[in-house]
Amino acid sequence: MTREKWQGHIAILMTNVIFGLNTPIAKTLVPEWINPFALTLVRMSSATVIFWCISLFIPREKVSVKDLAILFFAALFGLIGAQLSFAVALQYTSPVNISLIAAMTPVIVMLMAAAFLKEPITGKKATGVFIGACGALLLILQSSPAGGGPHNMLGNLLCIVNIVTYATYLIITRTISQRYSPITLMKWMFFFATLIAFPLGFDKLSESKIFTTPVLDLNALLRLFYIVIMATGVAYLLVPIALKRIRPTTVSMYNNAQPIIASIVAILIGQDVFTWEKTVAAALVFFGVYLVTQSKSRADLEKQA
Numbered sequence: 001m002t003r004e005k006w007q008g009h010i011a012i013l014m015t016n017v018i019f020g021l022n023t024p025i026a027k028t029l030v031p032e033w034i035n036p037f038a039l040t041l042v043r044m045s046s047a048t049v050i051f052w053c054i055s056l057f058i059p060r061e062k063v064s065v066k067d068l069a070i071l072f073f074a075a076l077f078g079l080i081g082a083q084l085s086f087a088v089a090l091q092y093t094s095p096v097n098i099s100l101i102a103a104m105t106p107v108i109v110m111l112m113a114a115a116f117l118k119e120p121i122t123g124k125k126a127t128g129v130f131i132g133a134c135g136a137l138l139l140i141l142q143s144s145p146a147g148g149g150p151h152n153m154l155g156n157l158l159c160i161v162n163i164v165t166y167a168t169y170l171i172i173t174r175t176i177s178q179r180y181s182p183i184t185l186m187k188w189m190f191f192f193a194t195l196i197a198f199p200l201g202f203d204k205l206s207e208s209k210i211f212t213t214p215v216l217d218l219n220a221l222l223r224l225f226y227i228v229i230m231a232t233g234v235a236y237l238l239v240p241i242a243l244k245r246i247r248p249t250t251v252s253m254y255n256n257a258q259p260i261i262a263s264i265v266a267i268l269i270g271q272d273v274f275t276w277e278k279t280v281a282a283a284l285v286f287f288g289v290y291l292v293t294q295s296k297s298r299a300d301l302e303k304q305a
Helices: 003-027 036-055 065-092 095-102 105-116 123-143 152-172 182-207 218-243 248-268 276-294 298-304
Strands: none
Touching (some): 003 248, 036 065, 036 182, 036 218, 065 095, 065 218, 095 152, 105 123, 123 248, 123 276, 182 218, 218 248, 248 276
16 A cells, blocks of 8 residues: 555544544534534634635645535535534434444445446445444444434434435545645635525524523533534545545545444443454454455556456
């Protein structure tokens, strides 16, 4: 594996470590402390300010009108669609269910990559996706029961919307991530996302306890800070870095690592115990990732032709 591909794998692994921690953290804030629409607006607008400020210190890149249109749809699907559906789903279903459904992301990405990027579905790739998904399901199903409730189905449907929109984002930004720096991509995508999120979430800010309580809760603010800085700014910055170096299906395979990461953290802080099922699940997930990374891309097959 080349150094560039190693960098891509490290970037997307770091992304999923951040996302793995984000789900339980966000669950503690939504909806008790902040409305999901308000949370989406805060995430998008804060990241916009951060990336536009950073862009002042790097060489400016001219983005074509056509590429700006692509970035608008990337923001619509990958930022607004994915993050708003995630935030609203937190009200109706459990973090376990969210992780369970997220394990299907590689399947969606594999099918979309085959349809739109003409990436071949090799036997090795399909097997890797299946094995990785089985590992994620094993871990989640043995760790705790799925959350219930009268609106649980709605929450699960929103989780499906989340993975489809995120998969769409990975596919449509694959090509454009080759042409521009991650900062340029992020500053425009979050700018467009803020424009979309503003009318949806502005009036909800005044309804959110985290901004209206007479005494600021430092713990809640720190959790919000993590969501805004790490799970929005840093995580989304790492995605185009990974897409520039490895294929979308490989990138999506790391979604299966999220429940593994959450489980490891829980064991370390005493909220869970080590079991053989966790060891098997982790082995399945990372063996699945290995198979997908070893499968041949379209470029590889064309070279052999």
